[in-house]
Amino acid sequence: MSAPFETGLIVGKFAPLHDGHVMLIEEARRRCRHLILISYSNPEMPGSAPRRRAQWLADCFPECTRLVVTDARLDEWLGTGCARVPPNEAPDEVHRDFVAMLCLAVLGRGVDAVFTSEAYGEGFAAHLTRRFRARQPGMRDVAHVLLDPQRRRVPISATLLREDAWRHWDHLPPPVARTLVRRVALLGGESSGKTALAQALARSLGTVWVPEYGRELWEARGGALEPGDMARIAREQIRREEGAGGRARLYIFCDTSPLTTLFYAREMFGRAEPELVQAAGRAYDEVVLCAPDFEFVQDGTRRDAAFRARQHAWYEAELAARGVRYRLARGSLERRVAELRRALPRGIT
Numbered sequence: 001m002s003a004p005f006e007t008g009l010i011v012g013k014f015a016p017l018h019d020g021h022v023m024l025i026e027e028a029r030r031r032c033r034h035l036i037l038i039s040y041s042n043p044e045m046p047g048s049a050p051r052r053r054a055q056w057l058a059d060c061f062p063e064c065t066r067l068v069v070t071d072a073r074l075d076e077w078l079g080t081g082c083a084r085v086p087p088n089e090a091p092d093e094v095h096r097d098f099v100a101m102l103c104l105a106v107l108g109r110g111v112d113a114v115f116t117s118e119a120y121g122e123g124f125a126a127h128l129t130r131r132f133r134a135r136q137p138g139m140r141d142v143a144h145v146l147l148d149p150q151r152r153r154v155p156i157s158a159t160l161l162r163e164d165a166w167r168h169w170d171h172l173p174p175p176v177a178r179t180l181v182r183r184v185a186l187l188g189g190e191s192s193g194k195t196a197l198a199q200a201l202a203r204s205l206g207t208v209w210v211p212e213y214g215r216e217l218w219e220a221r222g223g224a225l226e227p228g229d230m231a232r233i234a235r236e237q238i239r240r241e242e243g244a245g246g247r248a249r250l251y252i253f254c255d256t257s258p259l260t261t262l263f264y265a266r267e268m269f270g271r272a273e274p275e276l277v278q279a280a281g282r283a284y285d286e287v288v289l290c291a292p293d294f295e296f297v298q299d300g301t302r303r304d305a306a307f308r309a310r311q312h313a314w315y316e317a318e319l320a321a322r323g324v325r326y327r328l329a330r331g332s333l334e335r336r337v338a339e340l341r342r343a344l345p346r347g348i349t
Contacts, residue, residue, distance in 0.1 A: 005143070008032035009111040009128075011099055013041040013088075015048035016161055016180065016348060017056040019171045020117070020154040025061060027147050028115040036111060037061065038102060040069035042085040046162060047348035052179055059175035067102060077106045096124055100131035110136060113143040121146055166205065166250040166346040174246065180348060181248045183241060185257040187319075187326075188290030189311035193336070197290060197329060198255040200337050208244050209253040213237045214261055230265040230272065234258035234279040250346065258282050263314060286344060287326040289315055290336075 008028045014021055014037075028035050039053050054068040067073075074083045083101065086094045103110055110132035114125045125144035132139045148154065156171040165172075165180060172180065184201075186194040195212065202209035214233040218225060237258060244252050258279035265272040272280075292308045319326055327343060329336040 003031055003033045005032045005112040007034045007036065007109060007111045008113045008115055008145075009036045009038070009099075009103070010115050011038045013045060013048070013158065014039045014053050014056065015041055015045035015158055017053065017060065017173065017176050018154075018156050018158060018161055018168075019173065020148075020151065020156050022060065022173055023154050024115055024117060024147055025064070028113075028145070029061075029064070031115075031145065032113065034065065035061075036065045036067070036103070036107065038067045038069065038099060040085050040098075042087050045158070045348075047180060055179070056173075056176050060173055065107065067106065069102065092120065092123065093127070096127040097131065099124075100128050103128075104132070104135055110139055111142060112140070113145055115145045115147060117147055117149050117151070119146075119149065162348045164346050165348050169249045177248075178245045180250070181245045181252055182250060182285035182345075183252050183254055184286040184288060184344070185254045185259075185284040186288045186290060186329075187257060187260060187315050188329075189292050189308035189315070191305075191308055192290035192292050192312065193294070193329075193333060194288075194290045195255050196333055197288070197336050197340075198253040200333055201251070201253050201340060204337055204341060205249065205251060207249040207251050207253070208247045209255060210237070210240050210244050212256040212260075213240060214256065214264065225268065227265070227269045227271070227273070230261050230269070231275040231279070234261045234276050237261070238279065238282065251344065254284070257284065257287075259315075259318065263311065263318075281322070285349075287319065287324055288329050288340065289319070289326045291328055291330045293330050294332075 008031065010025060010028055012021060025035070025037065037057055039057065044050065050068050050070050054066065057064070057066045057068065069085055071084050074085070075081070086098050111128065114121055114128065116124070121144040125142040128142045132142065151157070154171070156168055161168050161171065169177065186198050188194040198209040213236045217229065217233060237256065241252060241254055258276065262272050262276055262280040265276055292312050327340065329340065
């Protein structure tokens, strides 16, 4: 059976792209030979920059025609200053004229159907019909196909996700979710509770944590590390962090960062390779510094309480010098988990 429509159209911010959008697009694909996806927003929504939206749509719907529209792209397509993305609060007619212009001037075609989950779709389709007929008098009416307006099939919205991505994480397609994961680096001197905190936070928030590879290699080597091992440690730590993204729920809790490896390279060998120095500048979405505010616990591999205090002071100075903002975790494990759960942003930023 052939598709009832030659060319369909879906317009949205897709900020972020979620399962409700996926349902709408998949339904439209079944009913059209060709499907056009147009995305624009002015202003842009947090965490959903144009390049990111373009990648989401390309990953999820490579067979569709995709326009992620910005003023810069309009300049490329139409000439400098010829058109601008309308503000989100502009009247409906302005947006409808803008979409009609994109179809005719950028894509060089009209459409046969508009797919939405909103009541405005009827007026949108009628407006497009008038604009297309002004250019192509014999063109038939643009149909409006309304799908799941009550959000019963997929009870989610982009607004809910922007407000609390953690709660609604399961409504994000995997290619989208991976790009929204927030890396949280836990730093602290020896016996400052960062490993226990990383584990407890991951357990409390139903996500993953990345253990400290440097300690793993130290134990495997019986404490016999060489200067060249330090860049390797940072490289492997980063690789494991990146690999954890597909299993995370908004957060990845990292039980160290290359900054820690830089400290130990200089402490143990008096120097650090350029690769490690560069890796130590790796950015994290959140940085937590664990305070040395409980009795030092010796596990057979650690130095002593005085070394812990010196290490903590180094982190404070180094983070300040790099302009890195951080949260200080203090008190019992339970207090630290509770305070960080309240402080960590759960929306899309």
